[in-house]
Amino acid sequence: MAFSNLAFLLFLFCSFDLSSSYLTSLSKGSSLSAQDIIVSQNGIFSAGFFEVGDNAYCLAVWYTEKADSENTPSVVWSANRDQPLNGKYSKLSLSHTANLELVDAGQFQIWSSRTESHEHVELYLNNDGNLVLHELQGTVLWQSFDCPTDTLLPGQLLTRQTQLVSRRSESNRSSGFYKLLFDSNNVLTLLYDGPDVSSTYWPVPWLVSWQAGRFNYNSSRVAVLNSLGEFSSSDNYTIRTSDYGLALQRRLRIDSDGNLRVYSQDLSRAKWYVSWQAITDSCNIHGICGPNSLCSFDPKNGRKCSCLPWYRVKNQSDWSYGCEPAFTPTCNKSESTFLELHNVELYGYDNHFVENHTYSYCENLCIEDCNCRGFQYTFDEGSGKFQCYTKIQLHNGEHSPKLKGVTYLRVPRTKSFSSTRESVKKDDPVCYVHIHRDYLGKQVSRFSYFFLWFAVALGAFEMACILVVWCFLMRSNSKSGIDQHAYQLVKLGFRKFTYSELKKATKGFSQEIGRGAGGIVLLVYEYMENGSLADCLSSNNTLDWSKMYNIALGTARGLAYLHEECLEWILHCDIKPQNILLDSNYEPKVSDFGLSKLLNRDNLKDSKFSMIRGTRGYMAPEWIFNLPITSKVDVYSYGIVLLEMITGKSATADIQAVNGVDTYDGRLITFVREKRRVASWAEKSIDPAIGTDYDDVNKMKILVTVALDCVEEDKDARPTMSQVVEMLQRHETDP
Structure with missing residues (x-):
């Protein structure tokens, strides 16, 4: 067994880029540059400067071996995800006062551990992926496990002081809109915290905690994933992965689409696969298609986003921006009408809620309100009453055959309106845009690539000339x-x-x-x-x-x-x-x-x-x-x-x-x-x-x-x- 571990380590180091310098630790007075990497003793994890863009780096910890299904190694922690630094002359230094300092191009401090010690200290990378600054007698001054980004590794605690924050997108590693944290009621929660609004979407928001199987009396607020595939929380929430019991490399991550997933690495070390996820229907994730839009989901084709009728998409490449009106809203009652949208619900942002009233009453309640954008009128079988919800904002829209409600959308009364768009159709070729789950980049011709790189190179050369002139003259x-x-x-x-x-x-x-x-x-x-x-x-x-x-x-x-x-x-x-x-x-x-x-x-x-x-x-x-x-x-x-x-x-x-x-x-x-x-x-x-x-x-x-x-x-x-x-x-x- 010892021989096989040694052989594996030799394989890893032989496959490394020979232009890099590989270290086991960092001591007082020394520093780490973009070419230096700290490797854990078992060779599974690496720490150092991780490239997130053209000459843009973050101090990070990642899995050393790149899976076949991924373009880059899997990052599990980052110090400066929202403020990448220049690759040249930037350093991570361990000062003589035992403070870790991340400095951009030798001038600006980007991040610091805010630690101090007069003892001998060392920064090293544990076999579990924890980057630790400790005194030689064992006292831990700082560790990456105490400040997670979007990932929990086995044994790493999520506490009342910490939270997981998703990346902005698969290609953008900066902080996104989704968070995993304990709320004020001691319940482990998934939260959409968007540019304009925020809301909880897991556990199911219309259920009280005990109905969702959660307890709120335990104020310790701690959650952890173990190496066998069990994730448990102090609010009585416990799950086991589909491959529970196997000794595999695992990680729990809140992804850019707002879903919480456990990833396992198969025995061949070739790829990562999802062994558990919190939400099956991704349309239940708030903000996923942005405002004024609808989300539809089927297990085979995944998620689709579309604009509501009379609305147009803001950014085809990023649906978090949602849609905007293709008309000028008006307060004139005679200029407004309502479109009937079956099997459509828009969760939250209700201005009025009334029961046991007629449709005409509900319609008039909306049309008399200048800020009302539409309303939902539904018969509730449990209470045996009709329910009316008027909407001042159109968020978290979903279209699904399982939804029995009817939503009425306020739009201009005009003869030029096309009747073919009065209802939401599943295969509407005009509105729907696929969100690919494989995150593959758009295919571009070789000529386009050549032209693009030529333009970039020309621009870079011109900027370099300007900088040289400014520096010289x-x-x-x-x-x-x-x-x-x-x-x-x-x-x-x-x-x-x-x-x-x-x-x-x-x-x-x-x-x-x-x-x-x-x-x-x-x-x-x-x-x-x-x-x-x-x-x-x-x-x-x-x-x-x-x-x-x-x-x-x-x-x-x-x-x-x-x-x-x-x-x-x-x-x-x-x-x-x-x-x-x-x-x-x-x-x-x-x-x-x-x-x-x-x-x-x-x-x-x-x-x-x-x-x-x-x-x-x-x-x-x-x-x-x-x-x-x-x-x-x-x-x-x-x-x-x-x-x-x-x-x-x-x-x-x-x-x-x-x-x-x-x-x-x-x-x-x-x-x-x-x-x-x-x-x-x-x-x-x-x-x-x-x-x-x-x-x-x-x-x-x-x-x-x-x-x-x-x-x-x-x-x-x-x-x-x-x-x-x-x-x-x-x-x-x-x-």
């Missing part, structure tokens, strides 16, 4: 009231150029718009009135001190955003005055990302560069001496640019060859460092063209200090760009 308004510490992008005001405009500007694409170091430009920027920082440094129109400081600060903010705020961290690799553009207000914008490098923030140590990148004079020593490349190479280049701005000297004036590569020999850096050793060093470092035109010597000193810190040979001694921003901003706001 930024400017900061230093005079605005926005919190600068957040490094938020300022609105760029891009202009969208049409194809014809670009064609005209380039004379039929025969004339170059621009050229960079890598070739012809394919990318059109908005016009930057003051050109590049290099243009300003080389011209006679010297930048004043205020503009210089703002350019330094704005450029630092842009680089800090690239290095630390984007989803994919970005190294520019070619920071120099030529790549810092200035608009009409001398607000800077970092440009030319031809040499940039995207970094995976989860694996920064694995950033590989196939070649040296940058411009001589601005390249950090790491490039020359084949050291690890980090964001500090941009910091170094930024420091060189600051020194050029401050001194008016060119970084490329003195170039030497090292190992066959042209590089800067450091004379500009040495010049400024030597000046710093003498009195009045700050004034002697400044470009003479600036003269004494600066308002704060301390600001000028901090700018020189920041520049020299950025060009340290040891990359670890350099500040990050966010630290540079903090230093410059602090002095910018000082009085």
Whole structure:
């Protein structure tokens, strides 16, 4: 037996996706990413990030083995079903204070266990499917069994504090409209909790609890399914599955159609089958076809939904929206009449109930009420009296030969009304829409699939381009009231150029718009009135001190955003005055990302560069001496640019060859460092063209200090760009 269990586990692990990482537990200070999976010891259950959409994930527990009849493994628990998170950079972390935290893309906390402990703790997955956070001595801090979603596993308790909530549909795993819970009378109840109305539909709502075989005196409120197939509740409700007594994998689930079912897995482990369900006729489930509709059921064909006469369906793919009037309701009695619908009942929402009155009295009671939508007039054989119910809403409609009642529907009195629709017909080809029980997707041609995916891919590419431009091209308004510490992008005001405009500007694409170091430009920027920082440094129109400081600060903010705020961290690799553009207000914008490098923030140590990148004079020593490349190479280049701005000297004036590569020999850096050793060093470092035109010597000193810190040979001694921003901003706001 032990050998067979081992063989089964080996089979499961060999069949896993080799790109995933499989764990047995999670300890303090560690985390779980979208590629990591925790597997129970018996291999039956898995826990981790379960994909519920395109790059949308939920923290979940599921059966490891996928049944042949299902497209995906069966999920038994989920933490964030109504708020899926991004697959990239999202993590489940177990903090050092023993709190489980589910964080979306490293920024927003989606879910937390709200636990705390100073002991050694561990998160592991039990063989019964219970995800447990416990101290090593055994104390349970949190467990998934205490917060079920739509499923109960054997041994898992449903209590007064918990409830099962269905999914929205078979393809939508978010919370739906149906719930299993204990009501205020201690009775286990199925409840329809729709967008507009709610009502109990199981046990049969017109019966008192003892008539339905339920007792309400036991206030313990607990229900449980055992492994042999018995489901029992403290209100005296007990059932046994059709395969009771067999040792099978089982689960009890409230499905998206509102029915409560027990599923068993056959001995071959090939598929799940229904071994018990609470409701045989699914038309008895409230809200199943939405308002203003009728539900009909037969065992062979399943359930059908149709609109009432003079009503039209709202959403063919989702009958929970029901139907809406195809006419304008009126309070004018002379403009209304009633359609007679045999074998039809509409449960609930009665405005008036009267007994032992004539049909005319009941009809007049409805027509005098502007809100009355119809009425039911029925002879009750038990009491021997006629009963009248007037309806202000048309919900829970059912059509069945077993129903003896007659419903009268209020509709407009018009000659254009077709007599062929005055009664409900079982096979009405216009109104009826099948609800398939197998939940198969609609068949689509290969061409349609290709066109659909092409459109999706094109849209995704276009969105990606927009995001890259927003991430790369930024400017900061230093005079605005926005919190600068957040490094938020300022609105760029891009202009969208049409194809014809670009064609005209380039004379039929025969004339170059621009050229960079890598070739012809394919990318059109908005016009930057003051050109590049290099243009300003080389011209006679010297930048004043205020503009210089703002350019330094704005450029630092842009680089800090690239290095630390984007989803994919970005190294520019070619920071120099030529790549810092200035608009009409001398607000800077970092440009030319031809040499940039995207970094995976989860694996920064694995950033590989196939070649040296940058411009001589601005390249950090790491490039020359084949050291690890980090964001500090941009910091170094930024420091060189600051020194050029401050001194008016060119970084490329003195170039030497090292190992066959042209590089800067450091004379500009040495010049400024030597000046710093003498009195009045700050004034002697400044470009003479600036003269004494600066308002704060301390600001000028901090700018020189920041520049020299950025060009340290040891990359670890350099500040990050966010630290540079903090230093410059602090002095910018000082009085």
